Structures are given as C-alpha cells and as structure tokens.
Amino acid sequence: MPGDPRTFDIRSIQSTDKLNKFKLSRANDALRAFLKKNAVSFQETDIAKTYVAVDSASEASSVRAYITIALSEIRKEYAELDVPDAERYPHFPAVKIARLATDVGFEGQGMGSSLIEFVVGLVTKQIMPFVGCRFLILDANPEKIDFYKKRGFFLVDRI
Amino acid sequence: MAIRSSPFTGVVISGNDIAKFEKQVEKTAPSKAAKNTFVQGQRLAEEYSKNGFVRVEGKGKR
Numbered sequence: 665m666p667g668d669p670r671t672f673d674i675r676s677i678q679s680t681d682k683l684n685k686f687k688l689s690r691a692n693d694a695l696r697a698f699l700k701k702n703a704v705s706f707q708e709t710d711i712a713k714t715y716v717a718v719d720s721a722s723e724a725s726s727v728r729a730y731i732t733i734a735l736s737e738i739r740k741e742y743a744e745l746d747v748p749d750a751e752r753y754p755h756f757p758a759v760k761i762a763r764l765a766t767d768v769g770f771e772g773q774g775m776g777s778s779l780i781e782f783v784v785g786l787v788t789k790q791i792m793p794f795v796g797c798r799f800l801i802l803d804a805n806p807e808k809i810d811f812y813k814k815r816g817f818f819l820v821d822r823i
Numbered sequence: 824m825a826i827r828s829s830p831f832t833g834v835v836i837s838g839n840d841i842a843k844f845e846k847q848v849e850k851t852a853p854s855k856a857a858k859n860t861f862v863q864g865q866r867l868a869e870e871y872s873k874n875g876f877v878r879v880e881g882k883g884k885r
Binding site: 758820 | 835837841847858859865869878879
C-alpha cells in the first residue's frame with residue numbers, strides 16, 4: 665500500500681531474475697557488468713554465490729541490490745630473512761565479500777546493511793561451525809570504509 | 824605496498840601490516856557495531872534456513 669514501508673526479500677540469485685534494469689553510476693561499471701554477465705554463471709558453477717534483494721511486493725523480481733561471496737584466504741607473506749622460524753601456517757581461511765552494490769534508485773533504504781548482516785549470519789551460523797573459516801573479508805572502496813566500520817569491520821590498511 | 828588483493832582472490836599481507844593485522848586480531852575486542860551486526864545476522868540466517876529467503880523492512884517509503 666502507498667505509504668507503507670517498502671519490504672524486500674533477500675534470496676539466492678535466480679536465472680529468471682531481471683538484471684537489465686539494475687542501475688549504477690558509471691564509476692561502478694564493473695559491479696553492474698558482473699551482475700549482468702557473471703553472477704548467474706558463477707552461481708551455477710559454484711565459483712561464487714550471489715544473494716539479491718528484490719521488492720517483495722513485485723512479481724517481476726527486479727534486483728535492487730546484491731552481494732556476492734566466495735571462499736578466500738588471508739596470507740601472511742614474510743620476506744625470507746624477516747622471520748627465520750616463520751610459523752608453519754601463515755594462511756587463514758576466509759570468506760570474501762567480492763561484490764556489494766545497490767541500484768542508485770534504491771540507495772538509502774538499508775539494503776546494503778541488510779545484505780551485510782545476512783552474510784555475517786550465513787558465515788557465522790552456516791559456514792564457520794562446519795568448515796574452517798577464520799575471517800570475513802572484503803576490499804572496500806575508500807569512500808565506503810566508514811560504511812563497513814559502522815557494521816563492525818576493521819581496516820587493516822589502504823592499498 | 825603491504826597488502827595485495829582483488830575481488831575474487833585472497834588477500835596477501837606483508838611487511839609492517841603483518842604485525843598490525845595480528846595486533847588487531849589478537850587484542851582488539853569486537854566493537855559494539857560488530858556485535859549488533861552479528862546478532863542481526865544470526866536472526867536473518869535462521870529465517871533463511873527456515874524459509875529460503877529473508878524478508879526485510881526497508882527504511883524508505885513507496
């Protein structure tokens with residue numbers, strides 16, 4: 665109903681989802697291209713999993729925001745002479761948020777935050793108890809660092 | 824550069840960032856924001872495992 669708060673559903677991406685109308689600023693072309701060209705095939709081949717936010721009142725399943733996660737790792741790389749007795753396991757298993765984007769027409773509605781929370785829940789409840797996974801990591805655009813800090817991530821350093 | 828990364832690869836930390844990273848992991852307590860995100864995430868994951876989707880109320884109006 666008009667005036668009601670908008671509700672949206674978070675679920676796995678489907679091949680029938682409408683992706684063509686997903687709009688981002690030109691600076692985020694890679695995020696739009698990934699959704700349109702790679703997200704479904706990555707999903708089907710288990711390379712990465714994408715979860716989408718769609719308007720729950722619409723049957724059209726137009727994607728308003730999405731998040732993509734994949735297995736990853738953090739590796740500590742020592743210079744040979746730095747640490748003669750370097751630890752045996754400098755690799756830490758992780759899940760990486762590879763993509764996160766919201767359609768420009770739907771920003772400010774909390775979809776990005778909800779997708780982050782959803783993935784944190786998925787990783788800590790469905791992955792960590794069953795598979796070794798020490799961290800949830802991501803590469804943040806500089807202007808988005810505060811967004812992630814407010815959701816509990818900490819910054820290691822800037823690239 | 825002490826960190827190397829790209830969207831679908833791992834993260835490589837070297838140089839001074841190794842100590843910085845280890846200090847954060849070992850000595851930094853979870854922030855209030857992290858705890859809030861964790862609690863909310865648990866609820867969403869529970870709902871997802873029951874229903875196969877999660878319904879969330881947005882901040883905006885239609």
